[in-house]
Amino acid sequence: MSALPMRPFMLADTPRLQDLFAQSIEDLTQDEYDEDQRIAWITRAADAETFAKRLGGNLTILVEQDGDILGFASLKDNKEIDMLFVHPFATGQGVGSALVDALERLATARGAEALSVDASDTAHDFFANRGYAEVRRNSIPIDNVWVSNTTMTKPLARPEAGAGRSH
DSSP states (O other), X not given: OOOOOEEEOOGGGHHHHHHHHHHHHHHHSTTTSOHHHHHHHHGGGOSHHHHHXXXXXXXXXXXXXXXXXXXXXXXXXXXXXXXXXXXXXXXXXXXXXXXXXXXHHHHHHTTOSXXXXXXXXXXXXXXXXXXXXXXXXXXXXXXXXXXXXEEEEEEOOOOOTTTTOOO
């Protein structure tokens, strides 16, 4: 696949990202999470206004090709990958990697020394293969259901001293 077209999140994207979020969880996490856990997780995007505020409050980018949104990712406080979701039909095509690469470059350019992510059990190996190391295991209560993930961090390469500066 050639370079993936990325753009920033716009409020009008909210319903399509809610759908992608739900489809990604439902279709891609079945081996790691049971039905109650998946449903509880999906409900975190059920309220469009709250979900839009979360996306808009972060630096959120998405890959859109031929009118289809293939995935999205958001950077919170320039130090945490808050969300990374890829549409089930686009997995294995480099969408997740392209989105994380972009967030890592943006965070580095904005002075971040490291990024963290609370990686789902499904995404754990993806992040581990990108150099993220385990910090701790988490159990998150959503309504009356517990969903587990792992906090992982990665140091970011610092730009060379003087690079990009005029003297």
